[in-house]
Amino acid sequence: MTAELIQRLSKIVGPRFVSNAAEELYLYSMDPGTMPQAYPDAVALPKTAEEVQQIVRLAGELKVPVVPMGAGLVLSGLTRALKGGIILDMKRMNRIIKVNPLSRYAVVEGGVAQGMLQAYLKKYHPTLKHSMPDAPPIATMAGNMCIHGSGHLSVLGGSHSDMLTGMEVVLPTCEIIRTGSCSVSPDWFGRSPLPDLSGLFLGWAGTTGIVTKLGIKLFPNYAFNDMLIFVCEDADTMPDVIFRLTGVQVAEDMTPWMTPKPDWAKGFLHINIAFGAHSKKELTFKRNLLQASVRHYIDRKTAGFLPLPPTQKNRFLKVPSPDLARFADLRKGGGFEYVGAMMAIEHFPEAYRAGLEIAEKFQVSYSLGARIIGAGHAMMFFFAYAFNRADDEDVRRASEALDATNRAVLDMGGIPWKAERPAQVQIMEKMDPDTFALMTRIRATLDPNHIMNPGNWEK
Ligand SMILES: Cc1cc2nc3c(=O)[nH]c(=O)nc-3n(C[C@H](O)[C@H](O)[C@H](O)COP(=O)(O)OP(=O)(O)OC[C@H]3O[C@@H](n4cnc5c(N)ncnc54)[C@H](O)[C@@H]3O)c2cc1C
Known part of the structure; x- marks a missing residue:
């Protein structure tokens, strides 16, 4: 079977982009997390949606699992081939298709990495940016979108799946479908007013289809950027502090952190608050608003803002954070x-x-x-x-x-x-049974051959 699989995959993507070499299967058998290794039978790197379609058709015919993979950095083992089969490495589908600077969105292929879009916008559209996760920049837009990721504009725009404007997806039954405005219009502006089919592919761990294109919202890239670090000792005050800081609607990103290292940080709760502006005056105004929002705590001397020299501040302002x-x-x-x-x-x-x-x-x-x-x-x-x-x-x-x-x-x-798989089991145990039954029915309808990333989201 493996010989036939390799030979037929080679015909689809070319022999250079298929492998079952032991050392490659070893690398694709794991991610940096704790989940045990699971070996695929083959790895294939398609270049087009049509090639993805042909691979899925072949997998359906041979009843071989298909596991979509971006950078494989999810850490919870979701790109391991739990039942063997083909790992579909999307990295060659790396075209940035278009940027609409006025309506502020980009359309990219399913293997485009976060760092690629970041570099592209910096070069060609320096007044625009997208929300980056703190994952290494090779992490893909699609992989992150599919797991409802979040990043450095998430206070502003919500989780990354909230910033999704539409998708092109190869279904397990081989049709290529579109979700959102792009299913009707040449414009990828958003997911309303149609029935929102995007949810069929978000949070499903690659068990319902393969995203070959996606639209993502862009945001203004400010000329001036700053960060405040709020510090307190009492965890019980944190919900109220977050409520107050977000209430002024100025921050782009807010990331509380508590670590035992370095020594000066131990025992304290910090919140990094990133914000930007088009002018220095606007930046000062926003800083004042943020500071005023938590004056209650400052006046009582139970909390404060950490003074930071510019070199330290620049380190904290790096996107993604190292x-x-x-x-x-x-x-x-x-x-x-x-x-x-x-x-x-x-x-x-x-x-x-x-x-x-x-x-x-x-x-x-x-x-x-x-x-x-x-x-x-x-x-x-x-x-x-x-x-x-x-x-x-x-x-x-x-x-x-x-x-x-x-x-x-x-x-x-x-x-x-x-x-990860053990956590999925814990969630499924707690989930309303009728909801889980509906999930199972939807999946069976989309994937009657049960080839998409099997072993995930099933009892
Ligand atoms: C140091 C570090 C920091 C991190 N910080 C963040 C952070 O700030 N925010 C955040 O959100 N995450 C973070 N992560 C987690 C993770 O790395 C990211 O979410 C990353 O964006 C996942 O993208 P990926 O390309 O590696 O996805 P993968 O691991 O390749 O895939 C993730 C899931 O999506 C599926 N999938 C991948 N591509 C497709 C596709 N084209 N079609 C259908 N399904 C697909 C896979 O099957 C899998 O289920 C961090 C990870 C590390 C190591």
């Missing part, structure tokens, strides 16, 4: 995974305390933090654990800590984001 990637190698093995819990902001204090307790119990290197989504409408609270991949004991401890964190998150009303 800090998480640095933390990922804390244990010198490059192993890193986090529970990103989507939850309401009032759960901040219990999430913080649970994170500290779990890190202490399982003796793991931790970094806790959050990204505020919208005007305080939700947050992605992260519990990140670094480990040395070569140290089995270290990996086991991190795995157990992640499992305990997923349970704690669900108990406090949150939902693990981009859930």
